Amino acid sequence: MSKQNTVFxxxxxKCLLLLKEVETLPSEPxxxxxxxxxxxxxxxxLGTMVEKGLIEWTKRSKTVLRKPVKADYFxxxxxxxxxxxxxxxxxxxILAGGSQPxxxxxxxxxxxxxxxxxxxxxxxxxxxSRFGLIEKRKNSHWVLKGFTRxxxxxxxxxxxxxxxxxxxxxxxxxxxxxxxxxLDVLEADHHVLLRDIENRYLDFSELDERFHRMIHSAxxxxxxxxxxxxxxxxxxxxxxxxKVNERARNAKALEEHxxxxxxxxxxxxxxxxxxxxxxxxxxxETLLQSMxxxxxxxxxxxx
Numbered sequence: 001m002s003k004q005n006t007v008f009x010x011x012x013x014k015c016l017l018l019l020k021e022v023e024t025l026p027s028e029p030x031x032x033x034x035x036x037x038x039x040x041x042x043x044x045x046l047g048t049m050v051e052k053g054l055i056e057w058t059k060r061s062k063t064v065l066r067k068p069v070k071a072d073y074f075x076x077x078x079x080x081x082x083x084x085x086x087x088x089x090x091x092x093x094i095l096a097g098g099s100q101p102x103x104x105x106x107x108x109x110x111x112x113x114x115x116x117x118x119x120x121x122x123x124x125x126x127x128x129s130r131f132g133l134i135e136k137r138k139n140s141h142w143v144l145k146g147f148t149r150x151x152x153x154x155x156x157x158x159x160x161x162x163x164x165x166x167x168x169x170x171x172x173x174x175x176x177x178x179x180x181x182x183l184d185v186l187e188a189d190h191h192v193l194l195r196d197i198e199n200r201y202l203d204f205s206e207l208d209e210r211f212h213r214m215i216h217s218a219x220x221x222x223x224x225x226x227x228x229x230x231x232x233x234x235x236x237x238x239x240x241x242x243k244v245n246e247r248a249r250n251a252k253a254l255e256e257h258x259x260x261x262x263x264x265x266x267x268x269x270x271x272x273x274x275x276x277x278x279x280x281x282x283x284x285e286t287l288l289q290s291m292x293x294x295x296x297x298x299x300x301x302x303x
Contacts, residue, residue: 009074011037012045016068017178019054025062086124087229089114103144105134131230149288156284159231162224163215167276170218171267179218186211187261194254197247204250211257215264249286256282 014035018025025031031042046062049055052072056063090110111121118140125142128134132151134142173179189207193200209232216228256279263275 007037008041008044011035011041012048013073014178015045015049016054016072017181018176019049019064019068020181021176023064025055025064027060086110086114086116086121090124105142105144107140107142128230133230152287155231156280156287158227160280162219162227162231163212163280164273164276166216166219166221166224167264167272168269169220170215170264171269171272173218179214182214183261183264186214187258190254190257190261194251194258197251197254201247201250204253208253208257252282253279253286 015025015031018034025046026034028039028042028046031046032039035042037045046055046057050057053065054068054072056065090105105125107118107121107125111118114121122140125134125136129136129142132145134144137143170179186207190211193203193207213228213232216224216231219225256275260272260275260279263271266272
C-alpha cells in the first residue's frame with residue numbers, strides 16, 4: 001500500500017466533507033492546512049474533483065457544482081494506514097477465535113492473510129506485547145494471554161482519565177470539524193442497529209470501537225490515541241469471553257451511546273461529563289461481570 005496514495009485518498013474524503021458545508025472552497029494553502037496535506041496533494045484532489053463534476057476550478061475560484069454522495073468516497077479500507085489495516089485484521093482474528101486465553105497467533109499467517117510484510121506485523125505484535133496482552137513464542141508464534149481483575153481495574157482507571165478529557169476536548173472542536181459529521185453518521189448507525197438488535201447484537205463491538213475511538217481522537221494527543229489500541233482489544237474483545245445477556249447489555253450500551261452523542265452535540269461540558277461517566281460506569285460493570293473467575297486467569301506480568 002502506497003503511503004502517498006493513502007494520504008491522497010484520506011485527504012480526498014476529508015475534502016468531500018467540506019463540499020457539504022460550503023459553496024466555494026478556500027485557497028490551496030488554506031486547504032492544505034485544513035486537511036493536513038501538501039499543496040501538491042491538494043492540487044491532485046482538486047483535479048480529481050473537477051473530473052468527477054464536483055467542482056469547477058478556474059484559477060483561484062473553486063465553485064461547488066454538486067454535493068458528494070456515498071459513491072464519491074473512497075472506502076475506509078483504502079484510506080487506512082498500514083498499521084490500521086493490520087490492527088483491524090488482528091482484531092477480527094481475535095474476535096473470530098473467541099478471544100480465549102491461550103489462543104495461538106502465527107505472524108506469518110497473519111501477514112499472508114493481510115497481504116503485508118511479516119516485519120510490519122511483527123512490529124504491531126511487539127507493540128501489544130509490552131502490555132502483556134500477547135506473548136512471543138518460538139517460530140513466529142504468539143499466544144493470547146489472560147489478565148487479572150486488578151489489571152483490568154488499573155486499565156479502566158486510565159481509560160476514564162483519557163476519555164473524560166477527550167470528551168471535553170470534543171466540545172471545543174470547531175463547527176466545521178470532520179468529527180461532527182462522523183458523529184452524525186455514528187448516530188444514524190446506532191439507530192439502525194438498535195432497530196434490529198435481536199438479529200444484529202453481535203455487530204455492537206465494531207460500532208462501539210468506532211464511537212469511542214472518535215472521542216479519543218478529539219484529544220489530539222498522540223499518546224491518548226495510541227493507547228486506545230490497548231483499550232480496544234481489552235474492552236471490545238476480551239469482555240466477550242462470557243456471552244450471558246450479551247444482547248441485553250449491548251442494547252443498553254447503544255441507548256447510553258445515544259445519550260452520550262446528544263450530550264456531545266450540545267457542546268455543554270457538564271452534560272458531556274455526566275453522560276460520559278454514566279456510560280463508563282456501566283462499561284466497568286460489564287467488563288468485570290464478563291471476566292472469567294479470578295482463579296482461571298493467568299497471572300499478568302508486571303508492566
